[in-house]
Amino acid sequence: MNNGFAIEEEGQPFIDWAWILRHFWGDGGIVDAFFQHLYLSLVPVAVALAISLPVGIFVHRKRWLYAPTTALTGVLYTIPSLAFFVMLIPIMGTGQRPVLVALTAYSLLILIRNTVTGLDSVPEETKDAARGMGLTNRQILLGVEIPLALPVIVAGIRIATVTVVGIASIADFIGAGGLGDLIFDGIGRQFATPIIVGGGLVALIAICADLGLYRIEGWLRPWARRAGKAA
Amino acid sequence: MIEFKEVSKTYPGSEEPVVKDLSFEIPEGEICVLVGPSGCGKTTTMRMVNRLVEITSGDIEIEGESIAAKSATELRRKIGYAIQGIGLFPHRTIAENVATVPKLLDWSKDRTRERVDELLELVGLDAGQYRGRYPAELSGGQQQRVGVARAMAADPPIMLMDEPFGAVDPITRTRLQEEFLNIQQNIKKTIVFVTHDIDEAIKMGDRIAILQQGGVLAQYDTPARILSEPATDFVASFVGTDRVLKNLSLTRVKDVRLEPLDGAGNGLPRISENLSLKDALSELIGSGTDRGVVYPDESPNGNDARGVITLDGIRKMSRGVAGE
Numbered sequence: 196m197n198n199g200f201a202i203e204e205e206g207q208p209f210i211d212w213a214w215i216l217r218h219f220w221g222d223g224g225i226v227d228a229f230f231q232h233l234y235l236s237l238v239p240v241a242v243a244l245a246i247s248l249p250v251g252i253f254v255h256r257k258r259w260l261y262a263p264t265t266a267l268t269g270v271l272y273t274i275p276s277l278a279f280f281v282m283l284i285p286i287m288g289t290g291q292r293p294v295l296v297a298l299t300a301y302s303l304l305i306l307i308r309n310t311v312t313g314l315d316s317v318p319e320e321t322k323d324a325a326r327g328m329g330l331t332n333r334q335i336l337l338g339v340e341i342p343l344a345l346p347v348i349v350a351g352i353r354i355a356t357v358t359v360v361g362i363a364s365i366a367d368f369i370g371a372g373g374l375g376d377l378i379f380d381g382i383g384r385q386f387a388t389p390i391i392v393g394g395g396l397v398a399l400i401a402i403c404a405d406l407g408l409y410r411i412e413g414w415l416r417p418w419a420r421r422a423g424k425a426a
Numbered sequence: 427m428i429e430f431k432e433v434s435k436t437y438p439g440s441e442e443p444v445v446k447d448l449s450f451e452i453p454e455g456e457i458c459v460l461v462g463p464s465g466c467g468k469t470t471t472m473r474m475v476n477r478l479v480e481i482t483s484g485d486i487e488i489e490g491e492s493i494a495a496k497s498a499t500e501l502r503r504k505i506g507y508a509i510q511g512i513g514l515f516p517h518r519t520i521a522e523n524v525a526t527v528p529k530l531l532d533w534s535k536d537r538t539r540e541r542v543d544e545l546l547e548l549v550g551l552d553a554g555q556y557r558g559r560y561p562a563e564l565s566g567g568q569q570q571r572v573g574v575a576r577a578m579a580a581d582p583p584i585m586l587m588d589e590p591f592g593a594v595d596p597i598t599r600t601r602l603q604e605e606f607l608n609i610q611q612n613i614k615k616t617i618v619f620v621t622h623d624i625d626e627a628i629k630m631g632d633r634i635a636i637l638q639q640g641g642v643l644a645q646y647d648t649p650a651r652i653l654s655e656p657a658t659d660f661v662a663s664f665v666g667t668d669r670v671l672k673n674l675s676l677t678r679v680k681d682v683r684l685e686p687l688d689g690a691g692n693g694l695p696r697i698s699e700n701l702s703l704k705d706a707l708s709e710l711i712g713s714g715t716d717r718g719v720v721y722p723d724e725s726p727n728g729n730d731a732r733g734v735i736t737l738d739g740i741r742k743m744s745r746g747v748a749g750e
Contacts, residue, residue, distance in 0.1 A: 324513025329502035342517050418516050418560035
């Protein structure tokens with residue numbers, strides 16, 4: 196009994212609603228951190244996608260490039276994120292830029308690999324039939340290969356997004372802001388509310404992105420959906 | 427007409443040609459079957475016609491014009507192409523698949539839609555039911571029908587078919603073969619047809635080109651002559667020891683001279699005039715007699731017997747075959 200009383204006295208309530216209301220809007224508030232976090236995670240995925248599509252298509256054509264490309268991006272992927280951020284500070288200083296660069300690098304491995312895998316999954320006889328009917332290489336790429344690879348590419352975007360949303364939480368370590376700001380603030384002051392709010396919102400973004408992209412993936416292959424129904 | 431002129435193909439990095447000095451002509455409106463053991467270059471030979479494989483030396487002429495005269499894509503749009511794996515576009519509906527070449531040729535929407543429906547009906551698929559479906563929603567046999575319809579879409583005078591009925595069960599295959607022969611009677615395309623199956627070659631071919639290892643043409647002839655006069659030991663062994671029976675399967679009962687029916691023919695087996703001699707022989711052996719009464723299909727129980735077929739008669743027919 197005594198013990199329980201003591202904890203209640205020295206701890207705070209599990210969620211301090213008053214704190215949330217006070218820090219909702221405004222500079223460095225919850226909403227601000229939320230949008231910073233979105234920015235920190237979505238921009239790298241978008242940039243990585245813009246790089247990966249042409250690189251993936253090129254690597255798919257020039258097979259011998261596949262091993263060196265995945266080796267290089269694989270090495271980038273194994274660098275621990277915090278070390279990566281810190282490594283970039285001498286070149287780009289602190290703030291958002293090194294974070295954006297590092298997260299783009301992480302996304303590259305996933306996206307290039309999925310682009311190549313997606314293109315590889317297009318059946319050989321489908322391409323052969325297309326060529327035999329007189330489609331040009333460009334028509335085969337745009338009309339057959341990319342549409343058929345797209346679900347696999349979107350699956351890659353899903354993995355990359357979820358990964359990057361998570362890693363972006365430690366971006367605040369080098370002053371990039373985001374929801375990590377709330378989490379570190381809470382840890383520093385031994386105050387649970389910002390940790391729960393920050394962590395919860397990170398999870399929310401990741402889950403929404405995952406489900407949303409999953410829906411898009413299914414929508415991109417209506418043929419599989421219908422065949423599933425027919426079976 | 428398609429004319430092969432001393433066509434050879436050697437792949438880069440290889441000394442041995444896969445196709446060697448091939449010269450033969452495929453007359454307009456005929457099905458030429460390329461057949462042979464695996465590695466004989468039959469598929470390569472077919473793929474050189476629409477330049478999916480480029481010739482190393484020699485030339486192929488279509489209607490007297492070299493296939494090298496036009497761009498490969500332009501050439502291919504005028505040549506129907508159907509392959510064993512079918513290669514339907516999984517992300518396109520049946521109608522969109524069939525409309526592939528018409529779309530490349532900029533046909534109007536109305537003309538394309540009309541043509542698609544016409545073709546689906548031609549290959550035995552209800553257009554209203556199947557037009558909007560995806561390939562994965564169709565059975566293997568139905569997909570092969572669509573593959574053939576797609577190859578015919580722009581009404582090309584020439585069609586290349588690489589084991590187009592390969593990926594289905596034997597019963598479906600037989601039906602697809604027969605349906606296609608019926609269609610061919612009306613459309614009269616010049617067809618290069620590749621198969622490894624000599625029975626399919628005999629059934630489908632107006633002419634058969636038998637290739638052997640190294641892409642050498644062993645014999646180019648009608649099915650009947652290949653069966654009755656195999657040019658080499660290789661051809662004889664490739665067509666099989668049952669070539670006499672195979673040849674009998676090429677002739678129908680109604681196409682041979684029958685003996686007149688004397689008496690009522692009671693107790694004799696009734697044989698349809700549309701049976702092949704091979705099937706008639708089987709009926710006779712099965713019923714334990716050496717004579718059967720031949721009737722037309724329309725009135726198998728009427729009294730309009732065409733005549734009598736005998737084991738002796740069939741044996742005489744096969745003599746030419748066996749070369750005795």
